[in-house]
Amino acid sequence: MKKSNSVKKNPEYEHLKVEKKWQSLWEKKKVYKTKEKGKKHYVLDMFPYPSGTGLHVGHPKGYIGSDVYARLKRMQGYNVLHPMGYDAFGLPAEQYALEHKIAPRKAVMDNIKMFEKQLQIIGLSYDWSRKVNTTDPEFYKWTQSIFLKLFGSWYNKEKDKAEPIETLVRIFEKEGNEKIKAHTTERTTFSKIDWNSKTPKEKQDILMNYRLAYEGWSSVNWCPVLGTVLANDEILDGPNGPVSERGGYPVEKKEMRQWFLRITAYADKLLAGLEKLDWNDSIKEIQKNWIGKSEGLIFQAPVKDSDIVLETFSAHFEACYADTFFAIAPDHPLLPKLLADRSNQEEILKKANDIVKRRESFAEGEYKEIDGIFTGCYALDPLGNGNLPIWIASFALKEYGTGIVKCSAHDERDFAFAKKFNIPLKTVLMPLDKALGEKVKDLEVCFNDMESGILTEPKEFMGRNGKDARKDMVKYLVSKGWARVHATYKIRDAVFARQRYWGEPIPLVHSKDGTINPLKDKELPLRLPEVKSYMPTGTGESPLAGVSSWVKKGLETNTMPGWAGSSWYFLRYMDPKNKKAFADKKALKYWDSVDMYVGGAEHATGHLLYARFWHKFLKDHGLVFSSEPFKTLKNQGMILGPDNRKMSKRWGNVINPNDIVSTYGADTLRVYEMFMGPFEASLPWNTDSIIGSRRFLERTWRVSPQIIEKNKKSDPDFEIILHKTIKKVGEDIESFSFNTAVSAMMVLLNKIEETLSNGKIVSEKDFEAFLKILCPFAPHITEEIWQQFGNKKPLVLEKWPKYDPKKLVSDEVKIVIQINSKVRATCVVPYGSKEEYVSGLARGLAEVEKWIVGKDVQKVVFVPNKIINFVV
RNA sequence: GGGCAAGUGGCGGAAUUGGUAUACGCGCUAGUCUUAGGAACUAGUUCCUCACGGAUUGGGAGUUCGAGUCUCCCCUUGCCCACCA
Numbered sequence: 023m024k025k026s027n028s029v030k031k032n033p034e035y036e037h038l039k040v041e042k043k044w045q046s047l048w049e050k051k052k053v054y055k056t057k058e059k060g061k062k063h064y065v066l067d068m069f070p071y072p073s074g075t076g077l078h079v080g081h082p083k084g085y086i087g088s089d090v091y092a093r094l095k096r097m098q099g100y101n102v103l104h105p106m107g108y109d110a111f112g113l114p115a116e117q118y119a120l121e122h123k124i125a126p127r128k129a130v131m132d133n134i135k136m137f138e139k140q141l142q143i144i145g146l147s148y149d150w151s152r153k154v155n156t157t158d159p160e161f162y163k164w165t166q167s168i169f170l171k172l173f174g175s176w177y178n179k180e181k182d183k184a185e186p187i188e189t190l191v192r193i194f195e196k197e198g199n200e201k202i203k204a205h206t207t208e209r210t211t212f213s214k215i216d217w218n219s220k221t222p223k224e225k226q227d228i229l230m231n232y233r234l235a236y237e238g239w240s241s242v243n244w245c246p247v248l249g250t251v252l253a254n255d256e257i258l259d260g261p262n263g264p265v266s267e268r269g270g271y272p273v274e275k276k277e278m279r280q281w282f283l284r285i286t287a288y289a290d291k292l293l294a295g296l297e298k299l300d301w302n303d304s305i306k307e308i309q310k311n312w313i314g315k316s317e318g319l320i321f322q323a324p325v326k327d328s329d330i331v332l333e334t335f336s337a338h339f340e341a342c343y344a345d346t347f348f349a350i351a352p353d354h355p356l357l358p359k360l361l362a363d364r365s366n367q368e369e370i371l372k373k374a375n376d377i378v379k380r381r382e383s384f385a386e387g388e389y390k391e392i393d394g395i396f397t398g399c400y401a402l403d404p405l406g407n408g409n410l411p412i413w414i415a416s417f418a419l420k421e422y423g424t425g426i427v428k429c430s431a432h433d434e435r436d437f438a439f440a441k442k443f444n445i446p447l448k449t450v451l452m453p454l455d456k457a458l459g460e461k462v463k464d465l466e467v468c469f470n471d472m473e474s475g476i477l478t479e480p481k482e483f484m485g486r487n488g489k490d491a492r493k494d495m496v497k498y499l500v501s502k503g504w505a506r507v508h509a510t511y512k513i514r515d516a517v518f519a520r521q522r523y524w525g526e527p528i529p530l531v532h533s534k535d536g537t538i539n540p541l542k543d544k545e546l547p548l549r550l551p552e553v554k555s556y557m558p559t560g561t562g563e564s565p566l567a568g569v570s571s572w573v574k575k576g577l578e579t580n581t582m583p584g585w586a587g588s589s590w591y592f593l594r595y596m597d598p599k600n601k602k603a604f605a606d607k608k609a610l611k612y613w614d615s616v617d618m619y620v621g622g623a624e625h626a627t628g629h630l631l632y633a634r635f636w637h638k639f640l641k642d643h644g645l646v647f648s649s650e651p652f653k654t655l656k657n658q659g660m661i662l663g664p665d666n667r668k669m670s671k672r673w674g675n676v677i678n679p680n681d682i683v684s685t686y687g688a689d690t691l692r693v694y695e696m697f698m699g700p701f702e703a704s705l706p707w708n709t710d711s712i713i714g715s716r717r718f719l720e721r722t723w724r725v726s727p728q729i730i731e732k733n734k735k736s737d738p739d740f741e742i743i744l745h746k747t748i749k750k751v752g753e754d755i756e757s758f759s760f761n762t763a764v765s766a767m768m769v770l771l772n773k774i775e776e777t778l779s780n781g782k783i784v785s786e787k788d789f790e791a792f793l794k795i796l797c798p799f800a801p802h803i804t805e806e807i808w809q810q811f812g813n814k815k816p817l818v819l820e821k822w823p824k825y826d827p828k829k830l831v832s833d834e835v836k837i838v839i840q841i842n843s844k845v846r847a848t849c850v851v852p853y854g855s856k857e858e859y860v861s862g863l864a865r866g867l868a869e870v871e872k873w874i875v876g877k878d879v880q881k882v883v884f885v886p887n888k889i890i891n892f893v894v
Numbered sequence: 895g896g897g898c899a900a901g902u903g904g905c906g907g908a909a910u911u912g913g914u915a916u917a918c919g920c921g922c923u924a925g926u927c928u929u930a931g932g933a934a935c936u937a938g939u940u941c942c943u944c945a946c947g948g949a950u951u952g953g954g955a956g957u958u959c960g961a962g963u964c965u966c967c968c969c970u971u972g973c974c975c976a977c978c979a
Contacts, residue, residue, distance in 0.1 A: 303898080304898055304899065304974080308897095308898085308973090311897070311974075311975060312974090312975080314978070334979085336979060390977065391977095418979080419978065422979070423979060426979095433979070510978080512978060623973085626974080627974090627975095694919095697906090697907095697918085698907085704972090705907090706906085708905080710905090710920060711920045711921085712920090714918090714920055718918095761906095761908085761918090762917095764918080764919090766918085768917095836914085840913085840914085840959085840960080842960095844960095845914050848914075880959090883959050883960075889960090891913085891959055892959090893959050
């Protein structure tokens with residue numbers, strides 16, 4: 023037994039020396055090198071973009087979390103794959119290169135060097151030998167190869183999977199396309215004779231409607247003054263419409279040739295797959311809303327005096343007997359044909375065009391104007407309400423549903439539109455509220471509440487509640503042949519092209535006959551040409567359109583978007599050096615998919631959706647063996663500046679991790695970032711609070727020389743807390759509750775100090791268990807103390823300690839005594855004591871007697887080992 | 895407008911199935927040490943009250959012996975989507 027004044031002292035803890043020592047020793051011994059055998063666990067951070075501005079303390083938060091987790095898994099005996107690499111194509115590098123007049127590749131390589139230096143001093147346990155980089159031709163060769171597979175595939179609805187385009191061509195040659203159920207852009211049908219008589223160019227145009235990667239047109243943000251296309255985040259809202267962030271010049275919409283990926287073919291699979299994923303519910307919800315599946319009915323309505331048949335989609339068809347007019351999108355492709363016989367067609371089309379222009383000049387979600395014009399045409403209501411007028415309406419969207427809506431008084435937009443243009447309305451849904459009912463009848467207000475509304479038409483449904491009648495209504499309308507069941511989706515095919523230089527070249531060749539042909543696999547990688555200028559061409563086209571050697575060969579001038587490489591990079595880590603395939607099948611089968619994926623929630627509808635889509639596509643082709651790429655997902659919250667704003671140069675509130683590491687040490691940074699609050703929460707950095715984490719580590723350092731008992735057992739009270747903490751820390755790391763894990767270890771350290779100062783024993787073996795559970799958070803200092811205890815093998819390779827379930831509870835428990843649910847006293851009783859015993863003991867206490875004397879005890883509530891409550 | 899999440903001391907935050915609210919840390923107060931300041935250590939710290947005691951988890955109601963936790967209404971904040979038929 024030692025008194026505190028005669029205790030051995032450790033010299034002051036020098037974090038710089040210790041951290042450097044262990045980082046180089048771990049590297050020398052290759053302790054984090056991944057093997058290819060044993061129970062696997064794949065822990066991955068989202069592919070970072072190495073920006074030129076360097077890291078702030080918020081960036082490593084996710085990396086520290088995943089590192090703590092990876093270290094736990096390693097200590098639990100898993101073969102852990104924990105790699106890091108870079109997503110280095112994209113706009114910021116190109117912009118940076120333009121401004122600083124250096125090649126994007128050079129800029130990116132410099133950034134990576136700086137980024138990596140900052141990461142390495144934090145002591146993250148990556149296997150750096152597996153590093154990948156999207157801008158490396160050996161990597162983007164495979165991105166191009168996957169793109170060609172998408173280009174060479176179609177989606178067979180019958181088999182519900184992607185297939186090579188050749189199978190489709192064979193069907194066309196034998197039967198035409200009439201019976202084909204495919205995910206396609208077009209609906210026209212043709213026979214085998216039609217097909218076989220078509221020119222190569224015509225065939226190619228047809229196939230383009232089926233390919234999973236296809237050429238099309240879409241509007242982009244075009245800035246005439248800058249002569250370039252802008253991304254959404256390069257645009258600001260101006261007083262007279264959108265303007266460019268740089269310079270504030272006006273931005274307009276311009277139709278540009280693009281490549282698309284037919285992600286819509288996978289909408290149902292992407293939706294269904296969400297259920298099995300261990301992801302944050304809000305991210306799943308965001309993806310679900312983004313896919314936006316809406317089930318409803320399609321009605322057909324023949325246009326009067328014409329062979330045109332309108333199709334309308336309705337998800338709220340319960341009150342369809344109230345429909346009195348049609349609304350068609352002002353940019354609907356059917357419009358010119360519909361108006362062909364009208365004498366004033368030019369006037370109408372001009373108006374429609376004006377509406378489209380006006381709508382486009384608003385920022386998304388800002389346009390709320392009610393505008394429209396009567397087409398002069400009528401279509402026959404399939405439900406027998408006669409011929410109804412067809413209006414062009416500002417609220418109708420050509421992209422959603424069929425682009426045509428059957429409208430009624432029971433929809434707010436329809437109602438407002440009809441009121442403005444004096445279109446007749448009728449009501450078939452009534453509220454129970456009489457006063458409101460009168461107003462609805464007189465068409466003073468719009469009523470659209472299906473939950474409480476009662477139907478008055480058709481007579482088969484009279485008196486029924488709108489919501490309850492929905493299912494029967496479907497059966498009724500479908501059986502009569504008036505409607506068919508249909509689902510629409512909000513998700514759109516993804517634009518897979520950028521009019522920029524710094525991206526993967528698209529490996530396609532435009533031939534003189536107008537056909538587009540893929541490069542052969544052995545011609546990959548198609549390398550980005552070295553060019554002198556990265557300036558935009560001024561026409562909106564990519565800088566590659568100005569490279570004559572490129573254009574001469576007919577090569578595609580668009581490049582791939584930033585998300586191309588990030589959609590599959592995690593597969594490359596499984597086998598990063600493979601020259602024959604993006605990864606060997608054996609490796610793909612062994613690693614299967616990412617077990618723990620950590621990154622920001624802002625990628626919910628981008629990266630996380632695209633990667634799932636590519637993965638499902640690759641699975642259809644037998645190139646991967648799991649149906650989802652990321653089993654568990656954790657999203658780290660941001661670290662804000664001390665002023666509660668996003669850290670940025672602009673606010674001057676950026677905290678550099680290098681400064682923290684040199685003042686307090688990497689271990690302190692790691693412990694503090696994990697202790698700050700819940701992993702998923704966004705919290706401001708507090709420079710005052712970090713000292714607490716440093717003190718915790720220093721106290722651990724100072725107490726360690728006092729641990730001198732090798733052969734005696736620890737104090738029993740201490741053992742209980744130790745085993746509880748081992749259990750809690752393991753469980754908390756698994757669930758990413760790092761803050762409570764750290765707090766539990768602080769409690770344990772307090773107990774160690776208390777136990778020792780009371781002259782009781784903490785054995786060396788038990789203290790080492792504490793070092794082991796602290797190791798994932800603070801690997802350097804724990805490794806140093808571990809060595810001081812005479813251990814030769816590195817702590818980071820030790821096994822995670824096992825807790826003894828018998829040591830989780832003590833023999834005695836504290837029982838809370840309540841009178842009328844108010845705490846009046848406590849008492850200590852043997853574990854598992856019965857009610858009679860506790861009750862008797864409690865009644866004997868003076869503090870209790872004071873409250874029950876002279877009163878009737880009506881009821882006693884007893885919860886074993888916890889509480890006894892006397893109701894008086 | 896629709897959807898989702900959250901609201902607890904001076905601050906960051908903790909609380910298994912409903913069972914001692916405020917763990918842990920910062921800060922603050924007092925003390926020890928020190929020429930002094932800082933660091934470190936020790937003790938205290940939800941609020942009101944000299945005290946007995948009482949109040950308290952955004953506000954209001956409800957269920958219960960007992961509610962931060964469950965139910966309903968309202969307020970506030972954050973995020974996502976948005977003329978989506």
